[in-house]
Amino acid sequence: MAIKNIIFDLGGVLLDIDLNYCMRQMQALGIDLDAFKKKGMQTPIGTKAAVLGEGMVANGIMHLYQTGDITTEAFLEGVRKYCKEGTTREQVLEAWNSCCIAIPSYRLDKLRELKQKGYTICMLSNTNEAHWQEIVEKCFGGQAVVDELFDHVFLSQEMHMAKPNDEIYLEVLRQINAKAEECFFLDDSSANLEAAAALGFHTLHVETSKTQNGMVVAPPATDWTTTIESFL
Numbered sequence: 001m002a003i004k005n006i007i008f009d010l011g012g013v014l015l016d017i018d019l020n021y022c023m024r025q026m027q028a029l030g031i032d033l034d035a036f037k038k039k040g041m042q043t044p045i046g047t048k049a050a051v052l053g054e055g056m057v058a059n060g061i062m063h064l065y066q067t068g069d070i071t072t073e074a075f076l077e078g079v080r081k082y083c084k085e086g087t088t089r090e091q092v093l094e095a096w097n098s099c100c101i102a103i104p105s106y107r108l109d110k111l112r113e114l115k116q117k118g119y120t121i122c123m124l125s126n127t128n129e130a131h132w133q134e135i136v137e138k139c140f141g142g143q144a145v146v147d148e149l150f151d152h153v154f155l156s157q158e159m160h161m162a163k164p165n166d167e168i169y170l171e172v173l174r175q176i177n178a179k180a181e182e183c184f185f186l187d188d189s190s191a192n193l194e195a196a197a198a199l200g201f202h203t204l205h206v207e208t209s210k211t212q213n214g215m216v217v218a219p220p221a222t223d224w225t226t227t228i229e230s231f232l
Helices: 019-028 033-038 060-066 072-080 089-097 105-116 129-140 143-149 166-176 190-198 224-230
Strands: 005-008 050-053 056-058 100-102 120-125 152-155 183-187 202-205 210-212 215-218
Touching: 019 033, 019 089, 019 210, 050 060, 060 072, 072 089, 072 129, 089 129, 100 129, 100 215, 105 120, 105 143, 105 224, 120 166, 129 143, 152 166, 166 190, 183 190, 183 224, 190 202, 202 224
Parallel strands: 005 120, 005 183, 120 152, 183 202
Antiparallel strands: 050 056, 210 215
């Protein structure tokens, strides 16, 4: 069955990110990350925690924020409780958004090229309101660019579900009116890819850029933009 739909993860695939830098910024505010992940609101029973990146998941309050089950203000105030005294909302927001680096223009150009070839271009991302607002304005250059590039945008925060849970992939298929065998899914997380492949999606594990201190220090040895067409 021919591939008609290409579904892209955001962080690590289109957007260069540095999750370790973000965690260090959170720690600098006084947060004990191990305690932060274990205390407070927990990931719902029977639900796989939202994947942030290879080997990193969003437990507790972070999962609830990724799935849009708490507001940005509730998240920021919830995080502030784990910070040293005097930490402001703005400091928490800056630390939380520090993982978002940039989207190289050549990746956006490749999306345009694939769309011109007749593929339906989708995004499926585990993200949250604060990150999404930051990325739309500073990395894509505005909502108009997002609307131009993608036929469908699926965000965990709006869907109230997250990868790698089966329900989010099945909902994507329902909304784009497609079969899994007609879809090619790119992600940087093995867990997300394994879940999609089990449902019948064609998949590609994307190599991420090497990052350090919130900056890209080396591009991936093999970027998906140079190989994708050999899989379609």
